[in-house]
Amino acid sequence: MNASNSNQISEQTFSIPQITMQNSLRILNPQPNHDSDPTPIANPNSFPLPSLSIPIKRKRGRVSRKPSSLPLNNQVFPPFSLLYGIVNGSNELVSSPFSSSMSPTKPLPTTNIENSTTSQAPGVTPDISEEIIVINKEATAEALIAFSAGFPADSLTEEEIEAGVVSVVGGIEQVNYILIRNHILNKWRENVSIWLSKESFADSIPPHCDALLNSAYNFLVSHGCINFGVAAAIKEKIPAKATKPNVIVVGAGLAGLASARQLMAFGFKVVVLEGRKRAGGRVYTKKMEGANRIAAADLGGSVLTSTQGNPLAILARQLMYSLHKVRDKCPLYGPDGKPVDTDVDSKVETAFNRLLDQASRLRQLMGEVSVDVSLGAALETFREVFGDAVNAEELNLFNWHLANLEYANAGLLSKLSLAFWDQDDPYDMGGDHCFLPGGNGRLVQALAENLPILYEKTVHTIQYRSGGVQVLAGNQVFEGDMVLCTVPLGVLKSGSIKFIPELPQRKLDGIKRLGFGLLNKVAMLFPHVFWGTELDTFGHLSDNPSRRGEFFLFYSYASVAGGPLLIALVAGEAALKFESMPPTDAVTLVLQILKGIYEPQGIDVPKPIQTVCTRWGCDPFSLGSYSNVAVGASGDDYDILAENVGDGRLFFAGEATNRRYPATMHGAFLSGLREAASMAHHANARALQIKVERSPSKDAQSYTTLLADLFREPDLEFGSFAVILGPKSDPKSMAILRVTFSGSRKKSNEGPKPDQQHSNKLLFQQLQSHFNQQQQLHVYTLLSSQQALELSEVRGGDEMRLYYLCEKLGVKLIGRRGLGSAADSVIAAIKAERGNRRPISTSFALKSAKQKPSYSKQTWIRRAKTVSTSNNSASVPR
Numbered sequence: 001m002n003a004s005n006s007n008q009i010s011e012q013t014f015s016i017p018q019i020t021m022q023n024s025l026r027i028l029n030p031q032p033n034h035d036s037d038p039t040p041i042a043n044p045n046s047f048p049l050p051s052l053s054i055p056i057k058r059k060r061g062r063v064s065r066k067p068s069s070l071p072l073n074n075q076v077f078p079p080f081s082l083l084y085g086i087v088n089g090s091n092e093l094v095s096s097p098f099s100s101s102m103s104p105t106k107p108l109p110t111t112n113i114e115n116s117t118t119s120q121a122p123g124v125t126p127d128i129s130e131e132i133i134v135i136n137k138e139a140t141a142e143a144l145i146a147f148s149a150g151f152p153a154d155s156l157t158e159e160e161i162e163a164g165v166v167s168v169v170g171g172i173e174q175v176n177y178i179l180i181r182n183h184i185l186n187k188w189r190e191n192v193s194i195w196l197s198k199e200s201f202a203d204s205i206p207p208h209c210d211a212l213l214n215s216a217y218n219f220l221v222s223h224g225c226i227n228f229g230v231a232a233a234i235k236e237k238i239p240a241k242a243t244k245p246n247v248i249v250v251g252a253g254l255a256g257l258a259s260a261r262q263l264m265a266f267g268f269k270v271v272v273l274e275g276r277k278r279a280g281g282r283v284y285t286k287k288m289e290g291a292n293r294i295a296a297a298d299l300g301g302s303v304l305t306s307t308q309g310n311p312l313a314i315l316a317r318q319l320m321y322s323l324h325k326v327r328d329k330c331p332l333y334g335p336d337g338k339p340v341d342t343d344v345d346s347k348v349e350t351a352f353n354r355l356l357d358q359a360s361r362l363r364q365l366m367g368e369v370s371v372d373v374s375l376g377a378a379l380e381t382f383r384e385v386f387g388d389a390v391n392a393e394e395l396n397l398f399n400w401h402l403a404n405l406e407y408a409n410a411g412l413l414s415k416l417s418l419a420f421w422d423q424d425d426p427y428d429m430g431g432d433h434c435f436l437p438g439g440n441g442r443l444v445q446a447l448a449e450n451l452p453i454l455y456e457k458t459v460h461t462i463q464y465r466s467g468g469v470q471v472l473a474g475n476q477v478f479e480g481d482m483v484l485c486t487v488p489l490g491v492l493k494s495g496s497i498k499f500i501p502e503l504p505q506r507k508l509d510g511i512k513r514l515g516f517g518l519l520n521k522v523a524m525l526f527p528h529v530f531w532g533t534e535l536d537t538f539g540h541l542s543d544n545p546s547r548r549g550e551f552f553l554f555y556s557y558a559s560v561a562g563g564p565l566l567i568a569l570v571a572g573e574a575a576l577k578f579e580s581m582p583p584t585d586a587v588t589l590v591l592q593i594l595k596g597i598y599e600p601q602g603i604d605v606p607k608p609i610q611t612v613c614t615r616w617g618c619d620p621f622s623l624g625s626y627s628n629v630a631v632g633a634s635g636d637d638y639d640i641l642a643e644n645v646g647d648g649r650l651f652f653a654g655e656a657t658n659r660r661y662p663a664t665m666h667g668a669f670l671s672g673l674r675e676a677a678s679m680a681h682h683a684n685a686r687a688l689q690i691k692v693e694r695s696p697s698k699d700a701q702s703y704t705t706l707l708a709d710l711f712r713e714p715d716l717e718f719g720s721f722a723v724i725l726g727p728k729s730d731p732k733s734m735a736i737l738r739v740t741f742s743g744s745r746k747k748s749n750e751g752p753k754p755d756q757q758h759s760n761k762l763l764f765q766q767l768q769s770h771f772n773q774q775q776q777l778h779v780y781t782l783l784s785s786q787q788a789l790e791l792s793e794v795r796g797g798d799e800m801r802l803y804y805l806c807e808k809l810g811v812k813l814i815g816r817r818g819l820g821s822a823a824d825s826v827i828a829a830i831k832a833e834r835g836n837r838r839p840i841s842t843s844f845a846l847k848s849a850k851q852k853p854s855y856s857k858q859t860w861i862r863r864a865k866t867v868s869t870s871n872n873s874a875s876v877p878r
Helices: 139-148 158-163 172-190 207-222 254-265 311-318 342-372 375-385 392-409 441-448 489-494 505-513 572-578 583-601 636-642 665-687 703-710 754-763 765-771 785-792 797-808 816-836 842-851 857-870
Strands: 007-009 024-027 052-055 110-112 132-134 244-250 268-273 285-290 293-298 459-465 468-473 476-480 482-485 498-500 520-525 537-540 550-556 565-570 610-614 650-652 716-718 721-725 734-742 776-784
Touching: 132 172, 139 172, 172 207, 207 665, 244 254, 244 468, 244 476, 244 665, 254 268, 254 441, 254 665, 268 476, 268 665, 285 441, 285 520, 285 610, 293 520, 293 565, 311 441, 311 665, 342 375, 342 392, 375 392, 392 550, 392 572, 459 482, 468 482, 482 665, 489 505, 505 636, 520 583, 550 572, 550 583, 565 572, 565 583, 583 610, 636 665, 650 665, 703 816, 716 785, 721 785, 734 785, 734 816, 776 785, 776 816, 785 797
Parallel strands: 007 610, 110 132, 244 268, 244 482, 459 498, 482 650
Antiparallel strands: 024 052, 285 293, 459 468, 468 476, 520 565, 520 610, 537 550, 550 565, 716 721, 721 734, 734 776
16 A cells, blocks of 8 residues: 555554663663564563663663663662661661661561571560561562562552551561562562462461561552453452442543453442543554555554563563563664764764753752753753854754654653653663564453443543542443543543533643643555664654654564564654644655665665554544643642542543653553552442541642642751741640651762751752652651750761650651641641741841740741751751
């Protein structure tokens, strides 16, 4: 079929650039280079522990570029013990919650399941609940598996804290829970085709830890961390008859399919409403054929990224599908078709990554102002500064990297947030980036099997109330107990679905702030592979900056599609113009590029047998490709989109609701599992006539957001502790304490001292409180202002403060939601008081304090300053 008869498909992909660029770290042994080895992964059911790439800051570069490696001792990966740790069976106290240099080195007691008898004085029974268990000698390897699955290797997630998996945050009980949790995750990852039972751990977990085993196992199952997917043993667990309320899922993309299958496993009666004639949403594999050639073309989501922890790679293993590693080799060709000099290529790429580093430093210097600045403006500023030293070829290369960055984010650089465009980078799951032979539609087909999906049901209204929900599609009305909306962000932005009552303003604002960009493709089936089989990608440069994203990157699917298939990508401004470009013109331009590259080499470029052009921006069921953090937005907006409304009646899933893995296929899938857990929780609470405590973040003005804002300027800050004081000038007034658990950072004999580092943190606190949130875990407590001051005066660093807080004051640290309504009133009062507060100079505060001693807030700050002169770990915000 010639170009004039090409099919027009409006679809999208939410795969991101598939290789972490510079400044990444390698854990364990590095993998060999597979550039010259096109062999796919042979045994998909084996699961060796490959190198785990942990990026400091992902350079969203092209798939060809391998991440640079640093020595293991320079890793950023947190040690396996943020509280107390065991490394390979050792029982030494290797780290503290704060990596304090004053950590005691005394070994902690341990219990080995194989030999639980410990020496003790006659007649004295040891308290084995206060001992760290030793399950096996592979604690570090299991921690890495947990990390790749999205868990902190050595601490609790916020969800675990809110679920109350341990009685007290911190301490040996938490360490044992984490060991058990990591062990369960590792055990299932060894064989994902089985249903892992709790009883299988009877011989490996000490009997006195049964409660922790129950807690960890139930959490992992209910949240879809284990025993999920399409393996026969797992599908057998779906009840033949539903015993729980009706649930309506809007959309049969990966989020909808994942949630529907999980909810059915929980016993819910589910119906999925899909507007298209097929399942998969923005994941679409089209069969292309002609002249005895057949190929499977992924017109939407195409690359399985970070397959070490990617749940879609787990589905592939369950189905015994092999994966093909996307090879690193990616030659570039100039506008004239000639190969780009490798030295020039390397030079420009290094310079480009240096500019991204400078942009990162710039946003720190700018502080909160960077929220309103685009990444494109910053890069253009730096480019103009150094523009005199750039020739035409180097400028074209620079523009190619800009196009690649726009591909990564499906958006114009002029609209991407300088502050938060890469906020998801720290969550990289590690591992290779792969193609699935035969296309990702094979996964969609397996997920959709035997699901009650009603196709061509275009939803236009969703009504939610205290008694249930109604979903209107055409002239049909579907009723249920709950509804899950998984439509793309582009559809939410368009307002084509009416919500009754209207969504909270907070969610509407988040929908408006987040960006939703565009990526298009031209898929071409040829009579034969004329471009060679030794590479999976190659790029083409343009000498027109406004067309830099036009067919800038080619994917070769010849080794995985079943036929000679080549796909050209269109990104950035060019992707927008491509929406209105006639398909024949598009194919003609692509063929001109290919002829310019290969005909000088004596290689004939044949006419394609069949071509397909996508139009994702015109597709009414997507209206774009995938989300990004636009100027004015932040990672918080992904969380806002994920919030349920209507007292647990209306829920949201999809890649644009996943802060950690946005714009990815696995991000959509994981969001479906997340919401299935949330819906089950609310349904169970209603069945037991227990009102689920309304999360403060569901209010129009989120108390959680208010709390984060208040802690940008805490009244007291010392070490990893921060305090905001109540509005009353009374030592007995309530205050809120926050403790930040952070992963250890690279140690160096050079650079600023701890005091200077802390001052720098304060200087950029308003920006970094958002940007670094993903690398931190916050726990809180309520205490009196007097107790807060006493705590600030404790010497010996954070270790001693934590001991004083828990042992002397008897305070329990909990997650944000655990603070309850009492904290909400304190937050509201502090916010109101700060809004009315007139600036008071420090000198005036000191003078007033000398005249009449009091416990006013300014006096507290003065006293904190006094402490800071005698205790290096105490300070006060600027």
